[in-house]
Structures are given as C-alpha cells and as structure tokens.
Amino acid sequence: MKRRHFLGGSLAVAATAGLSFTRPARAATAADLPAVSRTGAALVLRGSDVADLRARLRGPVLLRASEGYDAARRVWNGAFDRRPVLIARCINPQDVVAAVQFAAAQDLLVSVRGGGHSLPGYSACEGGLMIDLTLMGSVQVDPVKRLVRVGPGALLGAMDREAQVHGLVVPAGTVSHTGVAGLTLGGGVGRLQRKFGLTVDSLVAADVATRKLRRRHRLRVPRA
Numbered sequence: 001m002k003r004r005h006f007l008g009g010s011l012a013v014a015a016t017a018g019l020s021f022t023r024p025a026r027a028a029t030a031a032d033l034p035a036v037s038r039t040g041a042a043l044v045l046r047g048s049d050v051a052d053l054r055a056r057l058r059g060p061v062l063l064r065a066s067e068g069y070d071a072a073r074r075v076w077n078g079a080f081d082r083r084p085v086l087i088a089r090c091i092n093p094q095d096v097v098a099a100v101q102f103a104a105a106q107d108l109l110v111s112v113r114g115g116g117h118s119l120p121g122y123s124a125c126e127g128g129l130m131i132d133l134t135l136m137g138s139v140q141v142d143p144v145k146r147l148v149r150v151g152p153g154a155l156l157g158a159m160d161r162e163a164q165v166h167g168l169v170v171p172a173g174t175v176s177h178t179g180v181a182g183l184t185l186g187g188g189v190g191r192l193q194r195k196f197g198l199t200v201d202s203l204v205a206a207d208v209a210t211r212k213l214r215r216r217h218r219l220r221v222p223r224a
Ligand SMILES: Cc1cc2nc3c(=O)[nH]c(=O)nc-3n(C[C@H](O)[C@H](O)[C@H](O)COP(=O)(O)OP(=O)(O)OC[C@H]3O[C@@H](n4cnc5c(N)ncnc54)[C@H](O)[C@@H]3O)c2cc1C
Pocket: 011, 012, 013, 076, 111, 112, 113, 114, 115, 116, 117, 118, 119, 121, 122, 123, 133, 152, 172, 173, 174, 175, 177, 178, 179, 180, 181, 182, 183, 184, 185, 186, 187, 188, 189, 190
C-alpha cells in the first residue's frame, strides 16, 4: 500500500446522517448566566441569547442543570474537572457554525471536544462554551478514490473498522478511542508511521468554521 491512501475528513465540521433531536422549547423566562470570556474576565450571558442559541441548534444545548451535562463534560484525563456554562452538542455543520458565531458574538471562552483525549484537558473549559462534536462521528470510505471522510467526532477505532473493510488503512494512533481530529491536529504518530508517515501527512482537506466566517470553508492541503 502506498502512502496517502487515506484522505482525512472534515475535521472541524461534517454532515452526520441518522441523528435527530427534538428542538428544545424556547424558555420564556431563561435566567441570565454568569460566564467567562476569552480573556478570563467575568461576563453575563443573557437568558434570551441562550434561548436563541438553543432554538437555533438542532442538537441539544446543555446547561449545568441539564440531564446528561456531567457525562458530556467529562474528558479522558479525569484530573481536569471543568464545568462549562454551556455545552453545545452539535449534530451537523450548521450547529458548529452557530456555536462558533455565538461564542464570537459573546466573546465567550470556548473549548472544542472531539475524542476528549487531550492530555491537558483542553476539550473542556471552565465557565465557557464547550462545542461538543462527539455526536458527529460519521465515517465514509470511498474505496475507489481510497479516501476516508470523517466527522469531527469520529474515533480511531471507527475509522479503522470502516477502512479495513476495503483493505485500506490510515496511519494513525494506537488507541481506538482517541479522536481522529485531535490526533491529526497534533500530527498523529503510530505503528505505521515509519512506512506511511504521520496522520497529518495523509490529510488532504478539512471543512473549517472560524469565528470570522459566516459559514464553513473547505481547506485543501497542497500535496508535495
Ligand atoms: C490514551 C491515549 C492514547 C494516545 N495515543 C496516541 C497515539 O498513539 N498517537 C498520537 O499521535 N497521539 C496519541 N495520543 C495523543 C492524542 O492524539 C492527543 O491527545 C489528541 O489531541 C487527542 O485528540 P481527541 O480528539 O481525542 O481529543 P480532544 O481532547 O477532543 O481534542 C484535542 C485537542 O484538539 C482540539 N480539537 C479536537 N477536535 C477539534 C476540531 N474538530 N476542531 C478544532 N479543534 C479540535 C481540542 O480542542 C483539543 O485542544 C493519545 C492520547 C491518549 C489519552
């Protein structure tokens, strides 16, 4: 097998099929929430703005009192016990864009959670918005083009399983429950590295949502 028989996928945003959630009812009297800004300053989120965010996302937006909040904020490294003021459980790219725009408009501290395996616990933040991508774990293999497209919540094990059905492999890490996105952002070392290089060497494109853009953009990685 030649190097670059893998195409990395939508590391920031990707469509996910088959998930649906009931849109939470807009809270008429939502309370204001104390939160933390990007610079660590105290700020207050207006209850009406939070209600707007909850109405805009297809996925659930969890508050500290919400069912499932503690499970959603948990990360691999249990030494970090951070409590975001909101957790946006995105289920599609539009949710990701909406969450990024909300954080930018509010100047709110943000963390992004893929596989949750950041050793310093960067995927959870204290008092900010956690953009939780774990529900976007799709993996699609194109065996003809020898490409894999992954959602930003995809884990290594799922990517390996799908690729191996077609006799393909992605040079990646050694632990199946590590996130593809976070690992690739860090380079990605593993058992196939000497033959095929780092995971990021095989990345050809990513859909990216930034705070300044109103929608996602595809970045293509130039090949040597
Ligand atoms: C048990 C274990 C085994 C490991 N084995 C290996 C290995 O074999 N090879 C190797 O190279 N590394 C390995 N690592 C390190 C691992 O690759 C990094 O910790 C990586 O950052 C984890 O990615 P994640 O998506 O699981 O974690 P997360 O905590 O979700 O994300 C890690 C970082 O990337 C950011 N991030 C994640 N997804 C996105 C996104 N879509 N958009 C923007 N930012 C994003 C997060 O905000 C965070 O800062 C291992 C780590 C652990 C805990």
